[in-house]
Amino acid sequence: MPDIGVRELKTHASEIVRKVKEKGLPYIVTHRGRPVAAxxxxxxxxxxxxxxxxxxxxxxxxxxKIAQGWQSDQSSTEILSDMRR
Numbered sequence: 001m002p003d004i005g006v007r008e009l010k011t012h013a014s015e016i017v018r019k020v021k022e023k024g025l026p027y028i029v030t031h032r033g034r035p036v037a038a039x040x041x042x043x044x045x046x047x048x049x050x051x052x053x054x055x056x057x058x059x060x061x062x063x064x065k066i067a068q069g070w071q072s073d074q075s076s077t078e079i080l081s082d083m084r085r
Contacts, residue, residue: 003028003035 004027009016019025020039029037072079 001026001028001038003030005029006031006036 002025004012004016006029009027009029016027016039020027020041024041026038026040028035029039070076074082
């Protein structure tokens, strides 16, 4: 899997996407030499990534269950804010 820097990606985005689409060639995007993202053909996207909306819905449901049993006078945001000080 070839690496491509962010600047090079910006300059050659159309060409890179075409290679990914036509040849199935995945790329690792780097920023300052460190991998930060991957560009892969759609067929290679992990099944879990396609279910992001349902995963979010599940997180919201879990948050609602936690809220039902919440016993503090402070919200979770206030507690975290106090912990960061």
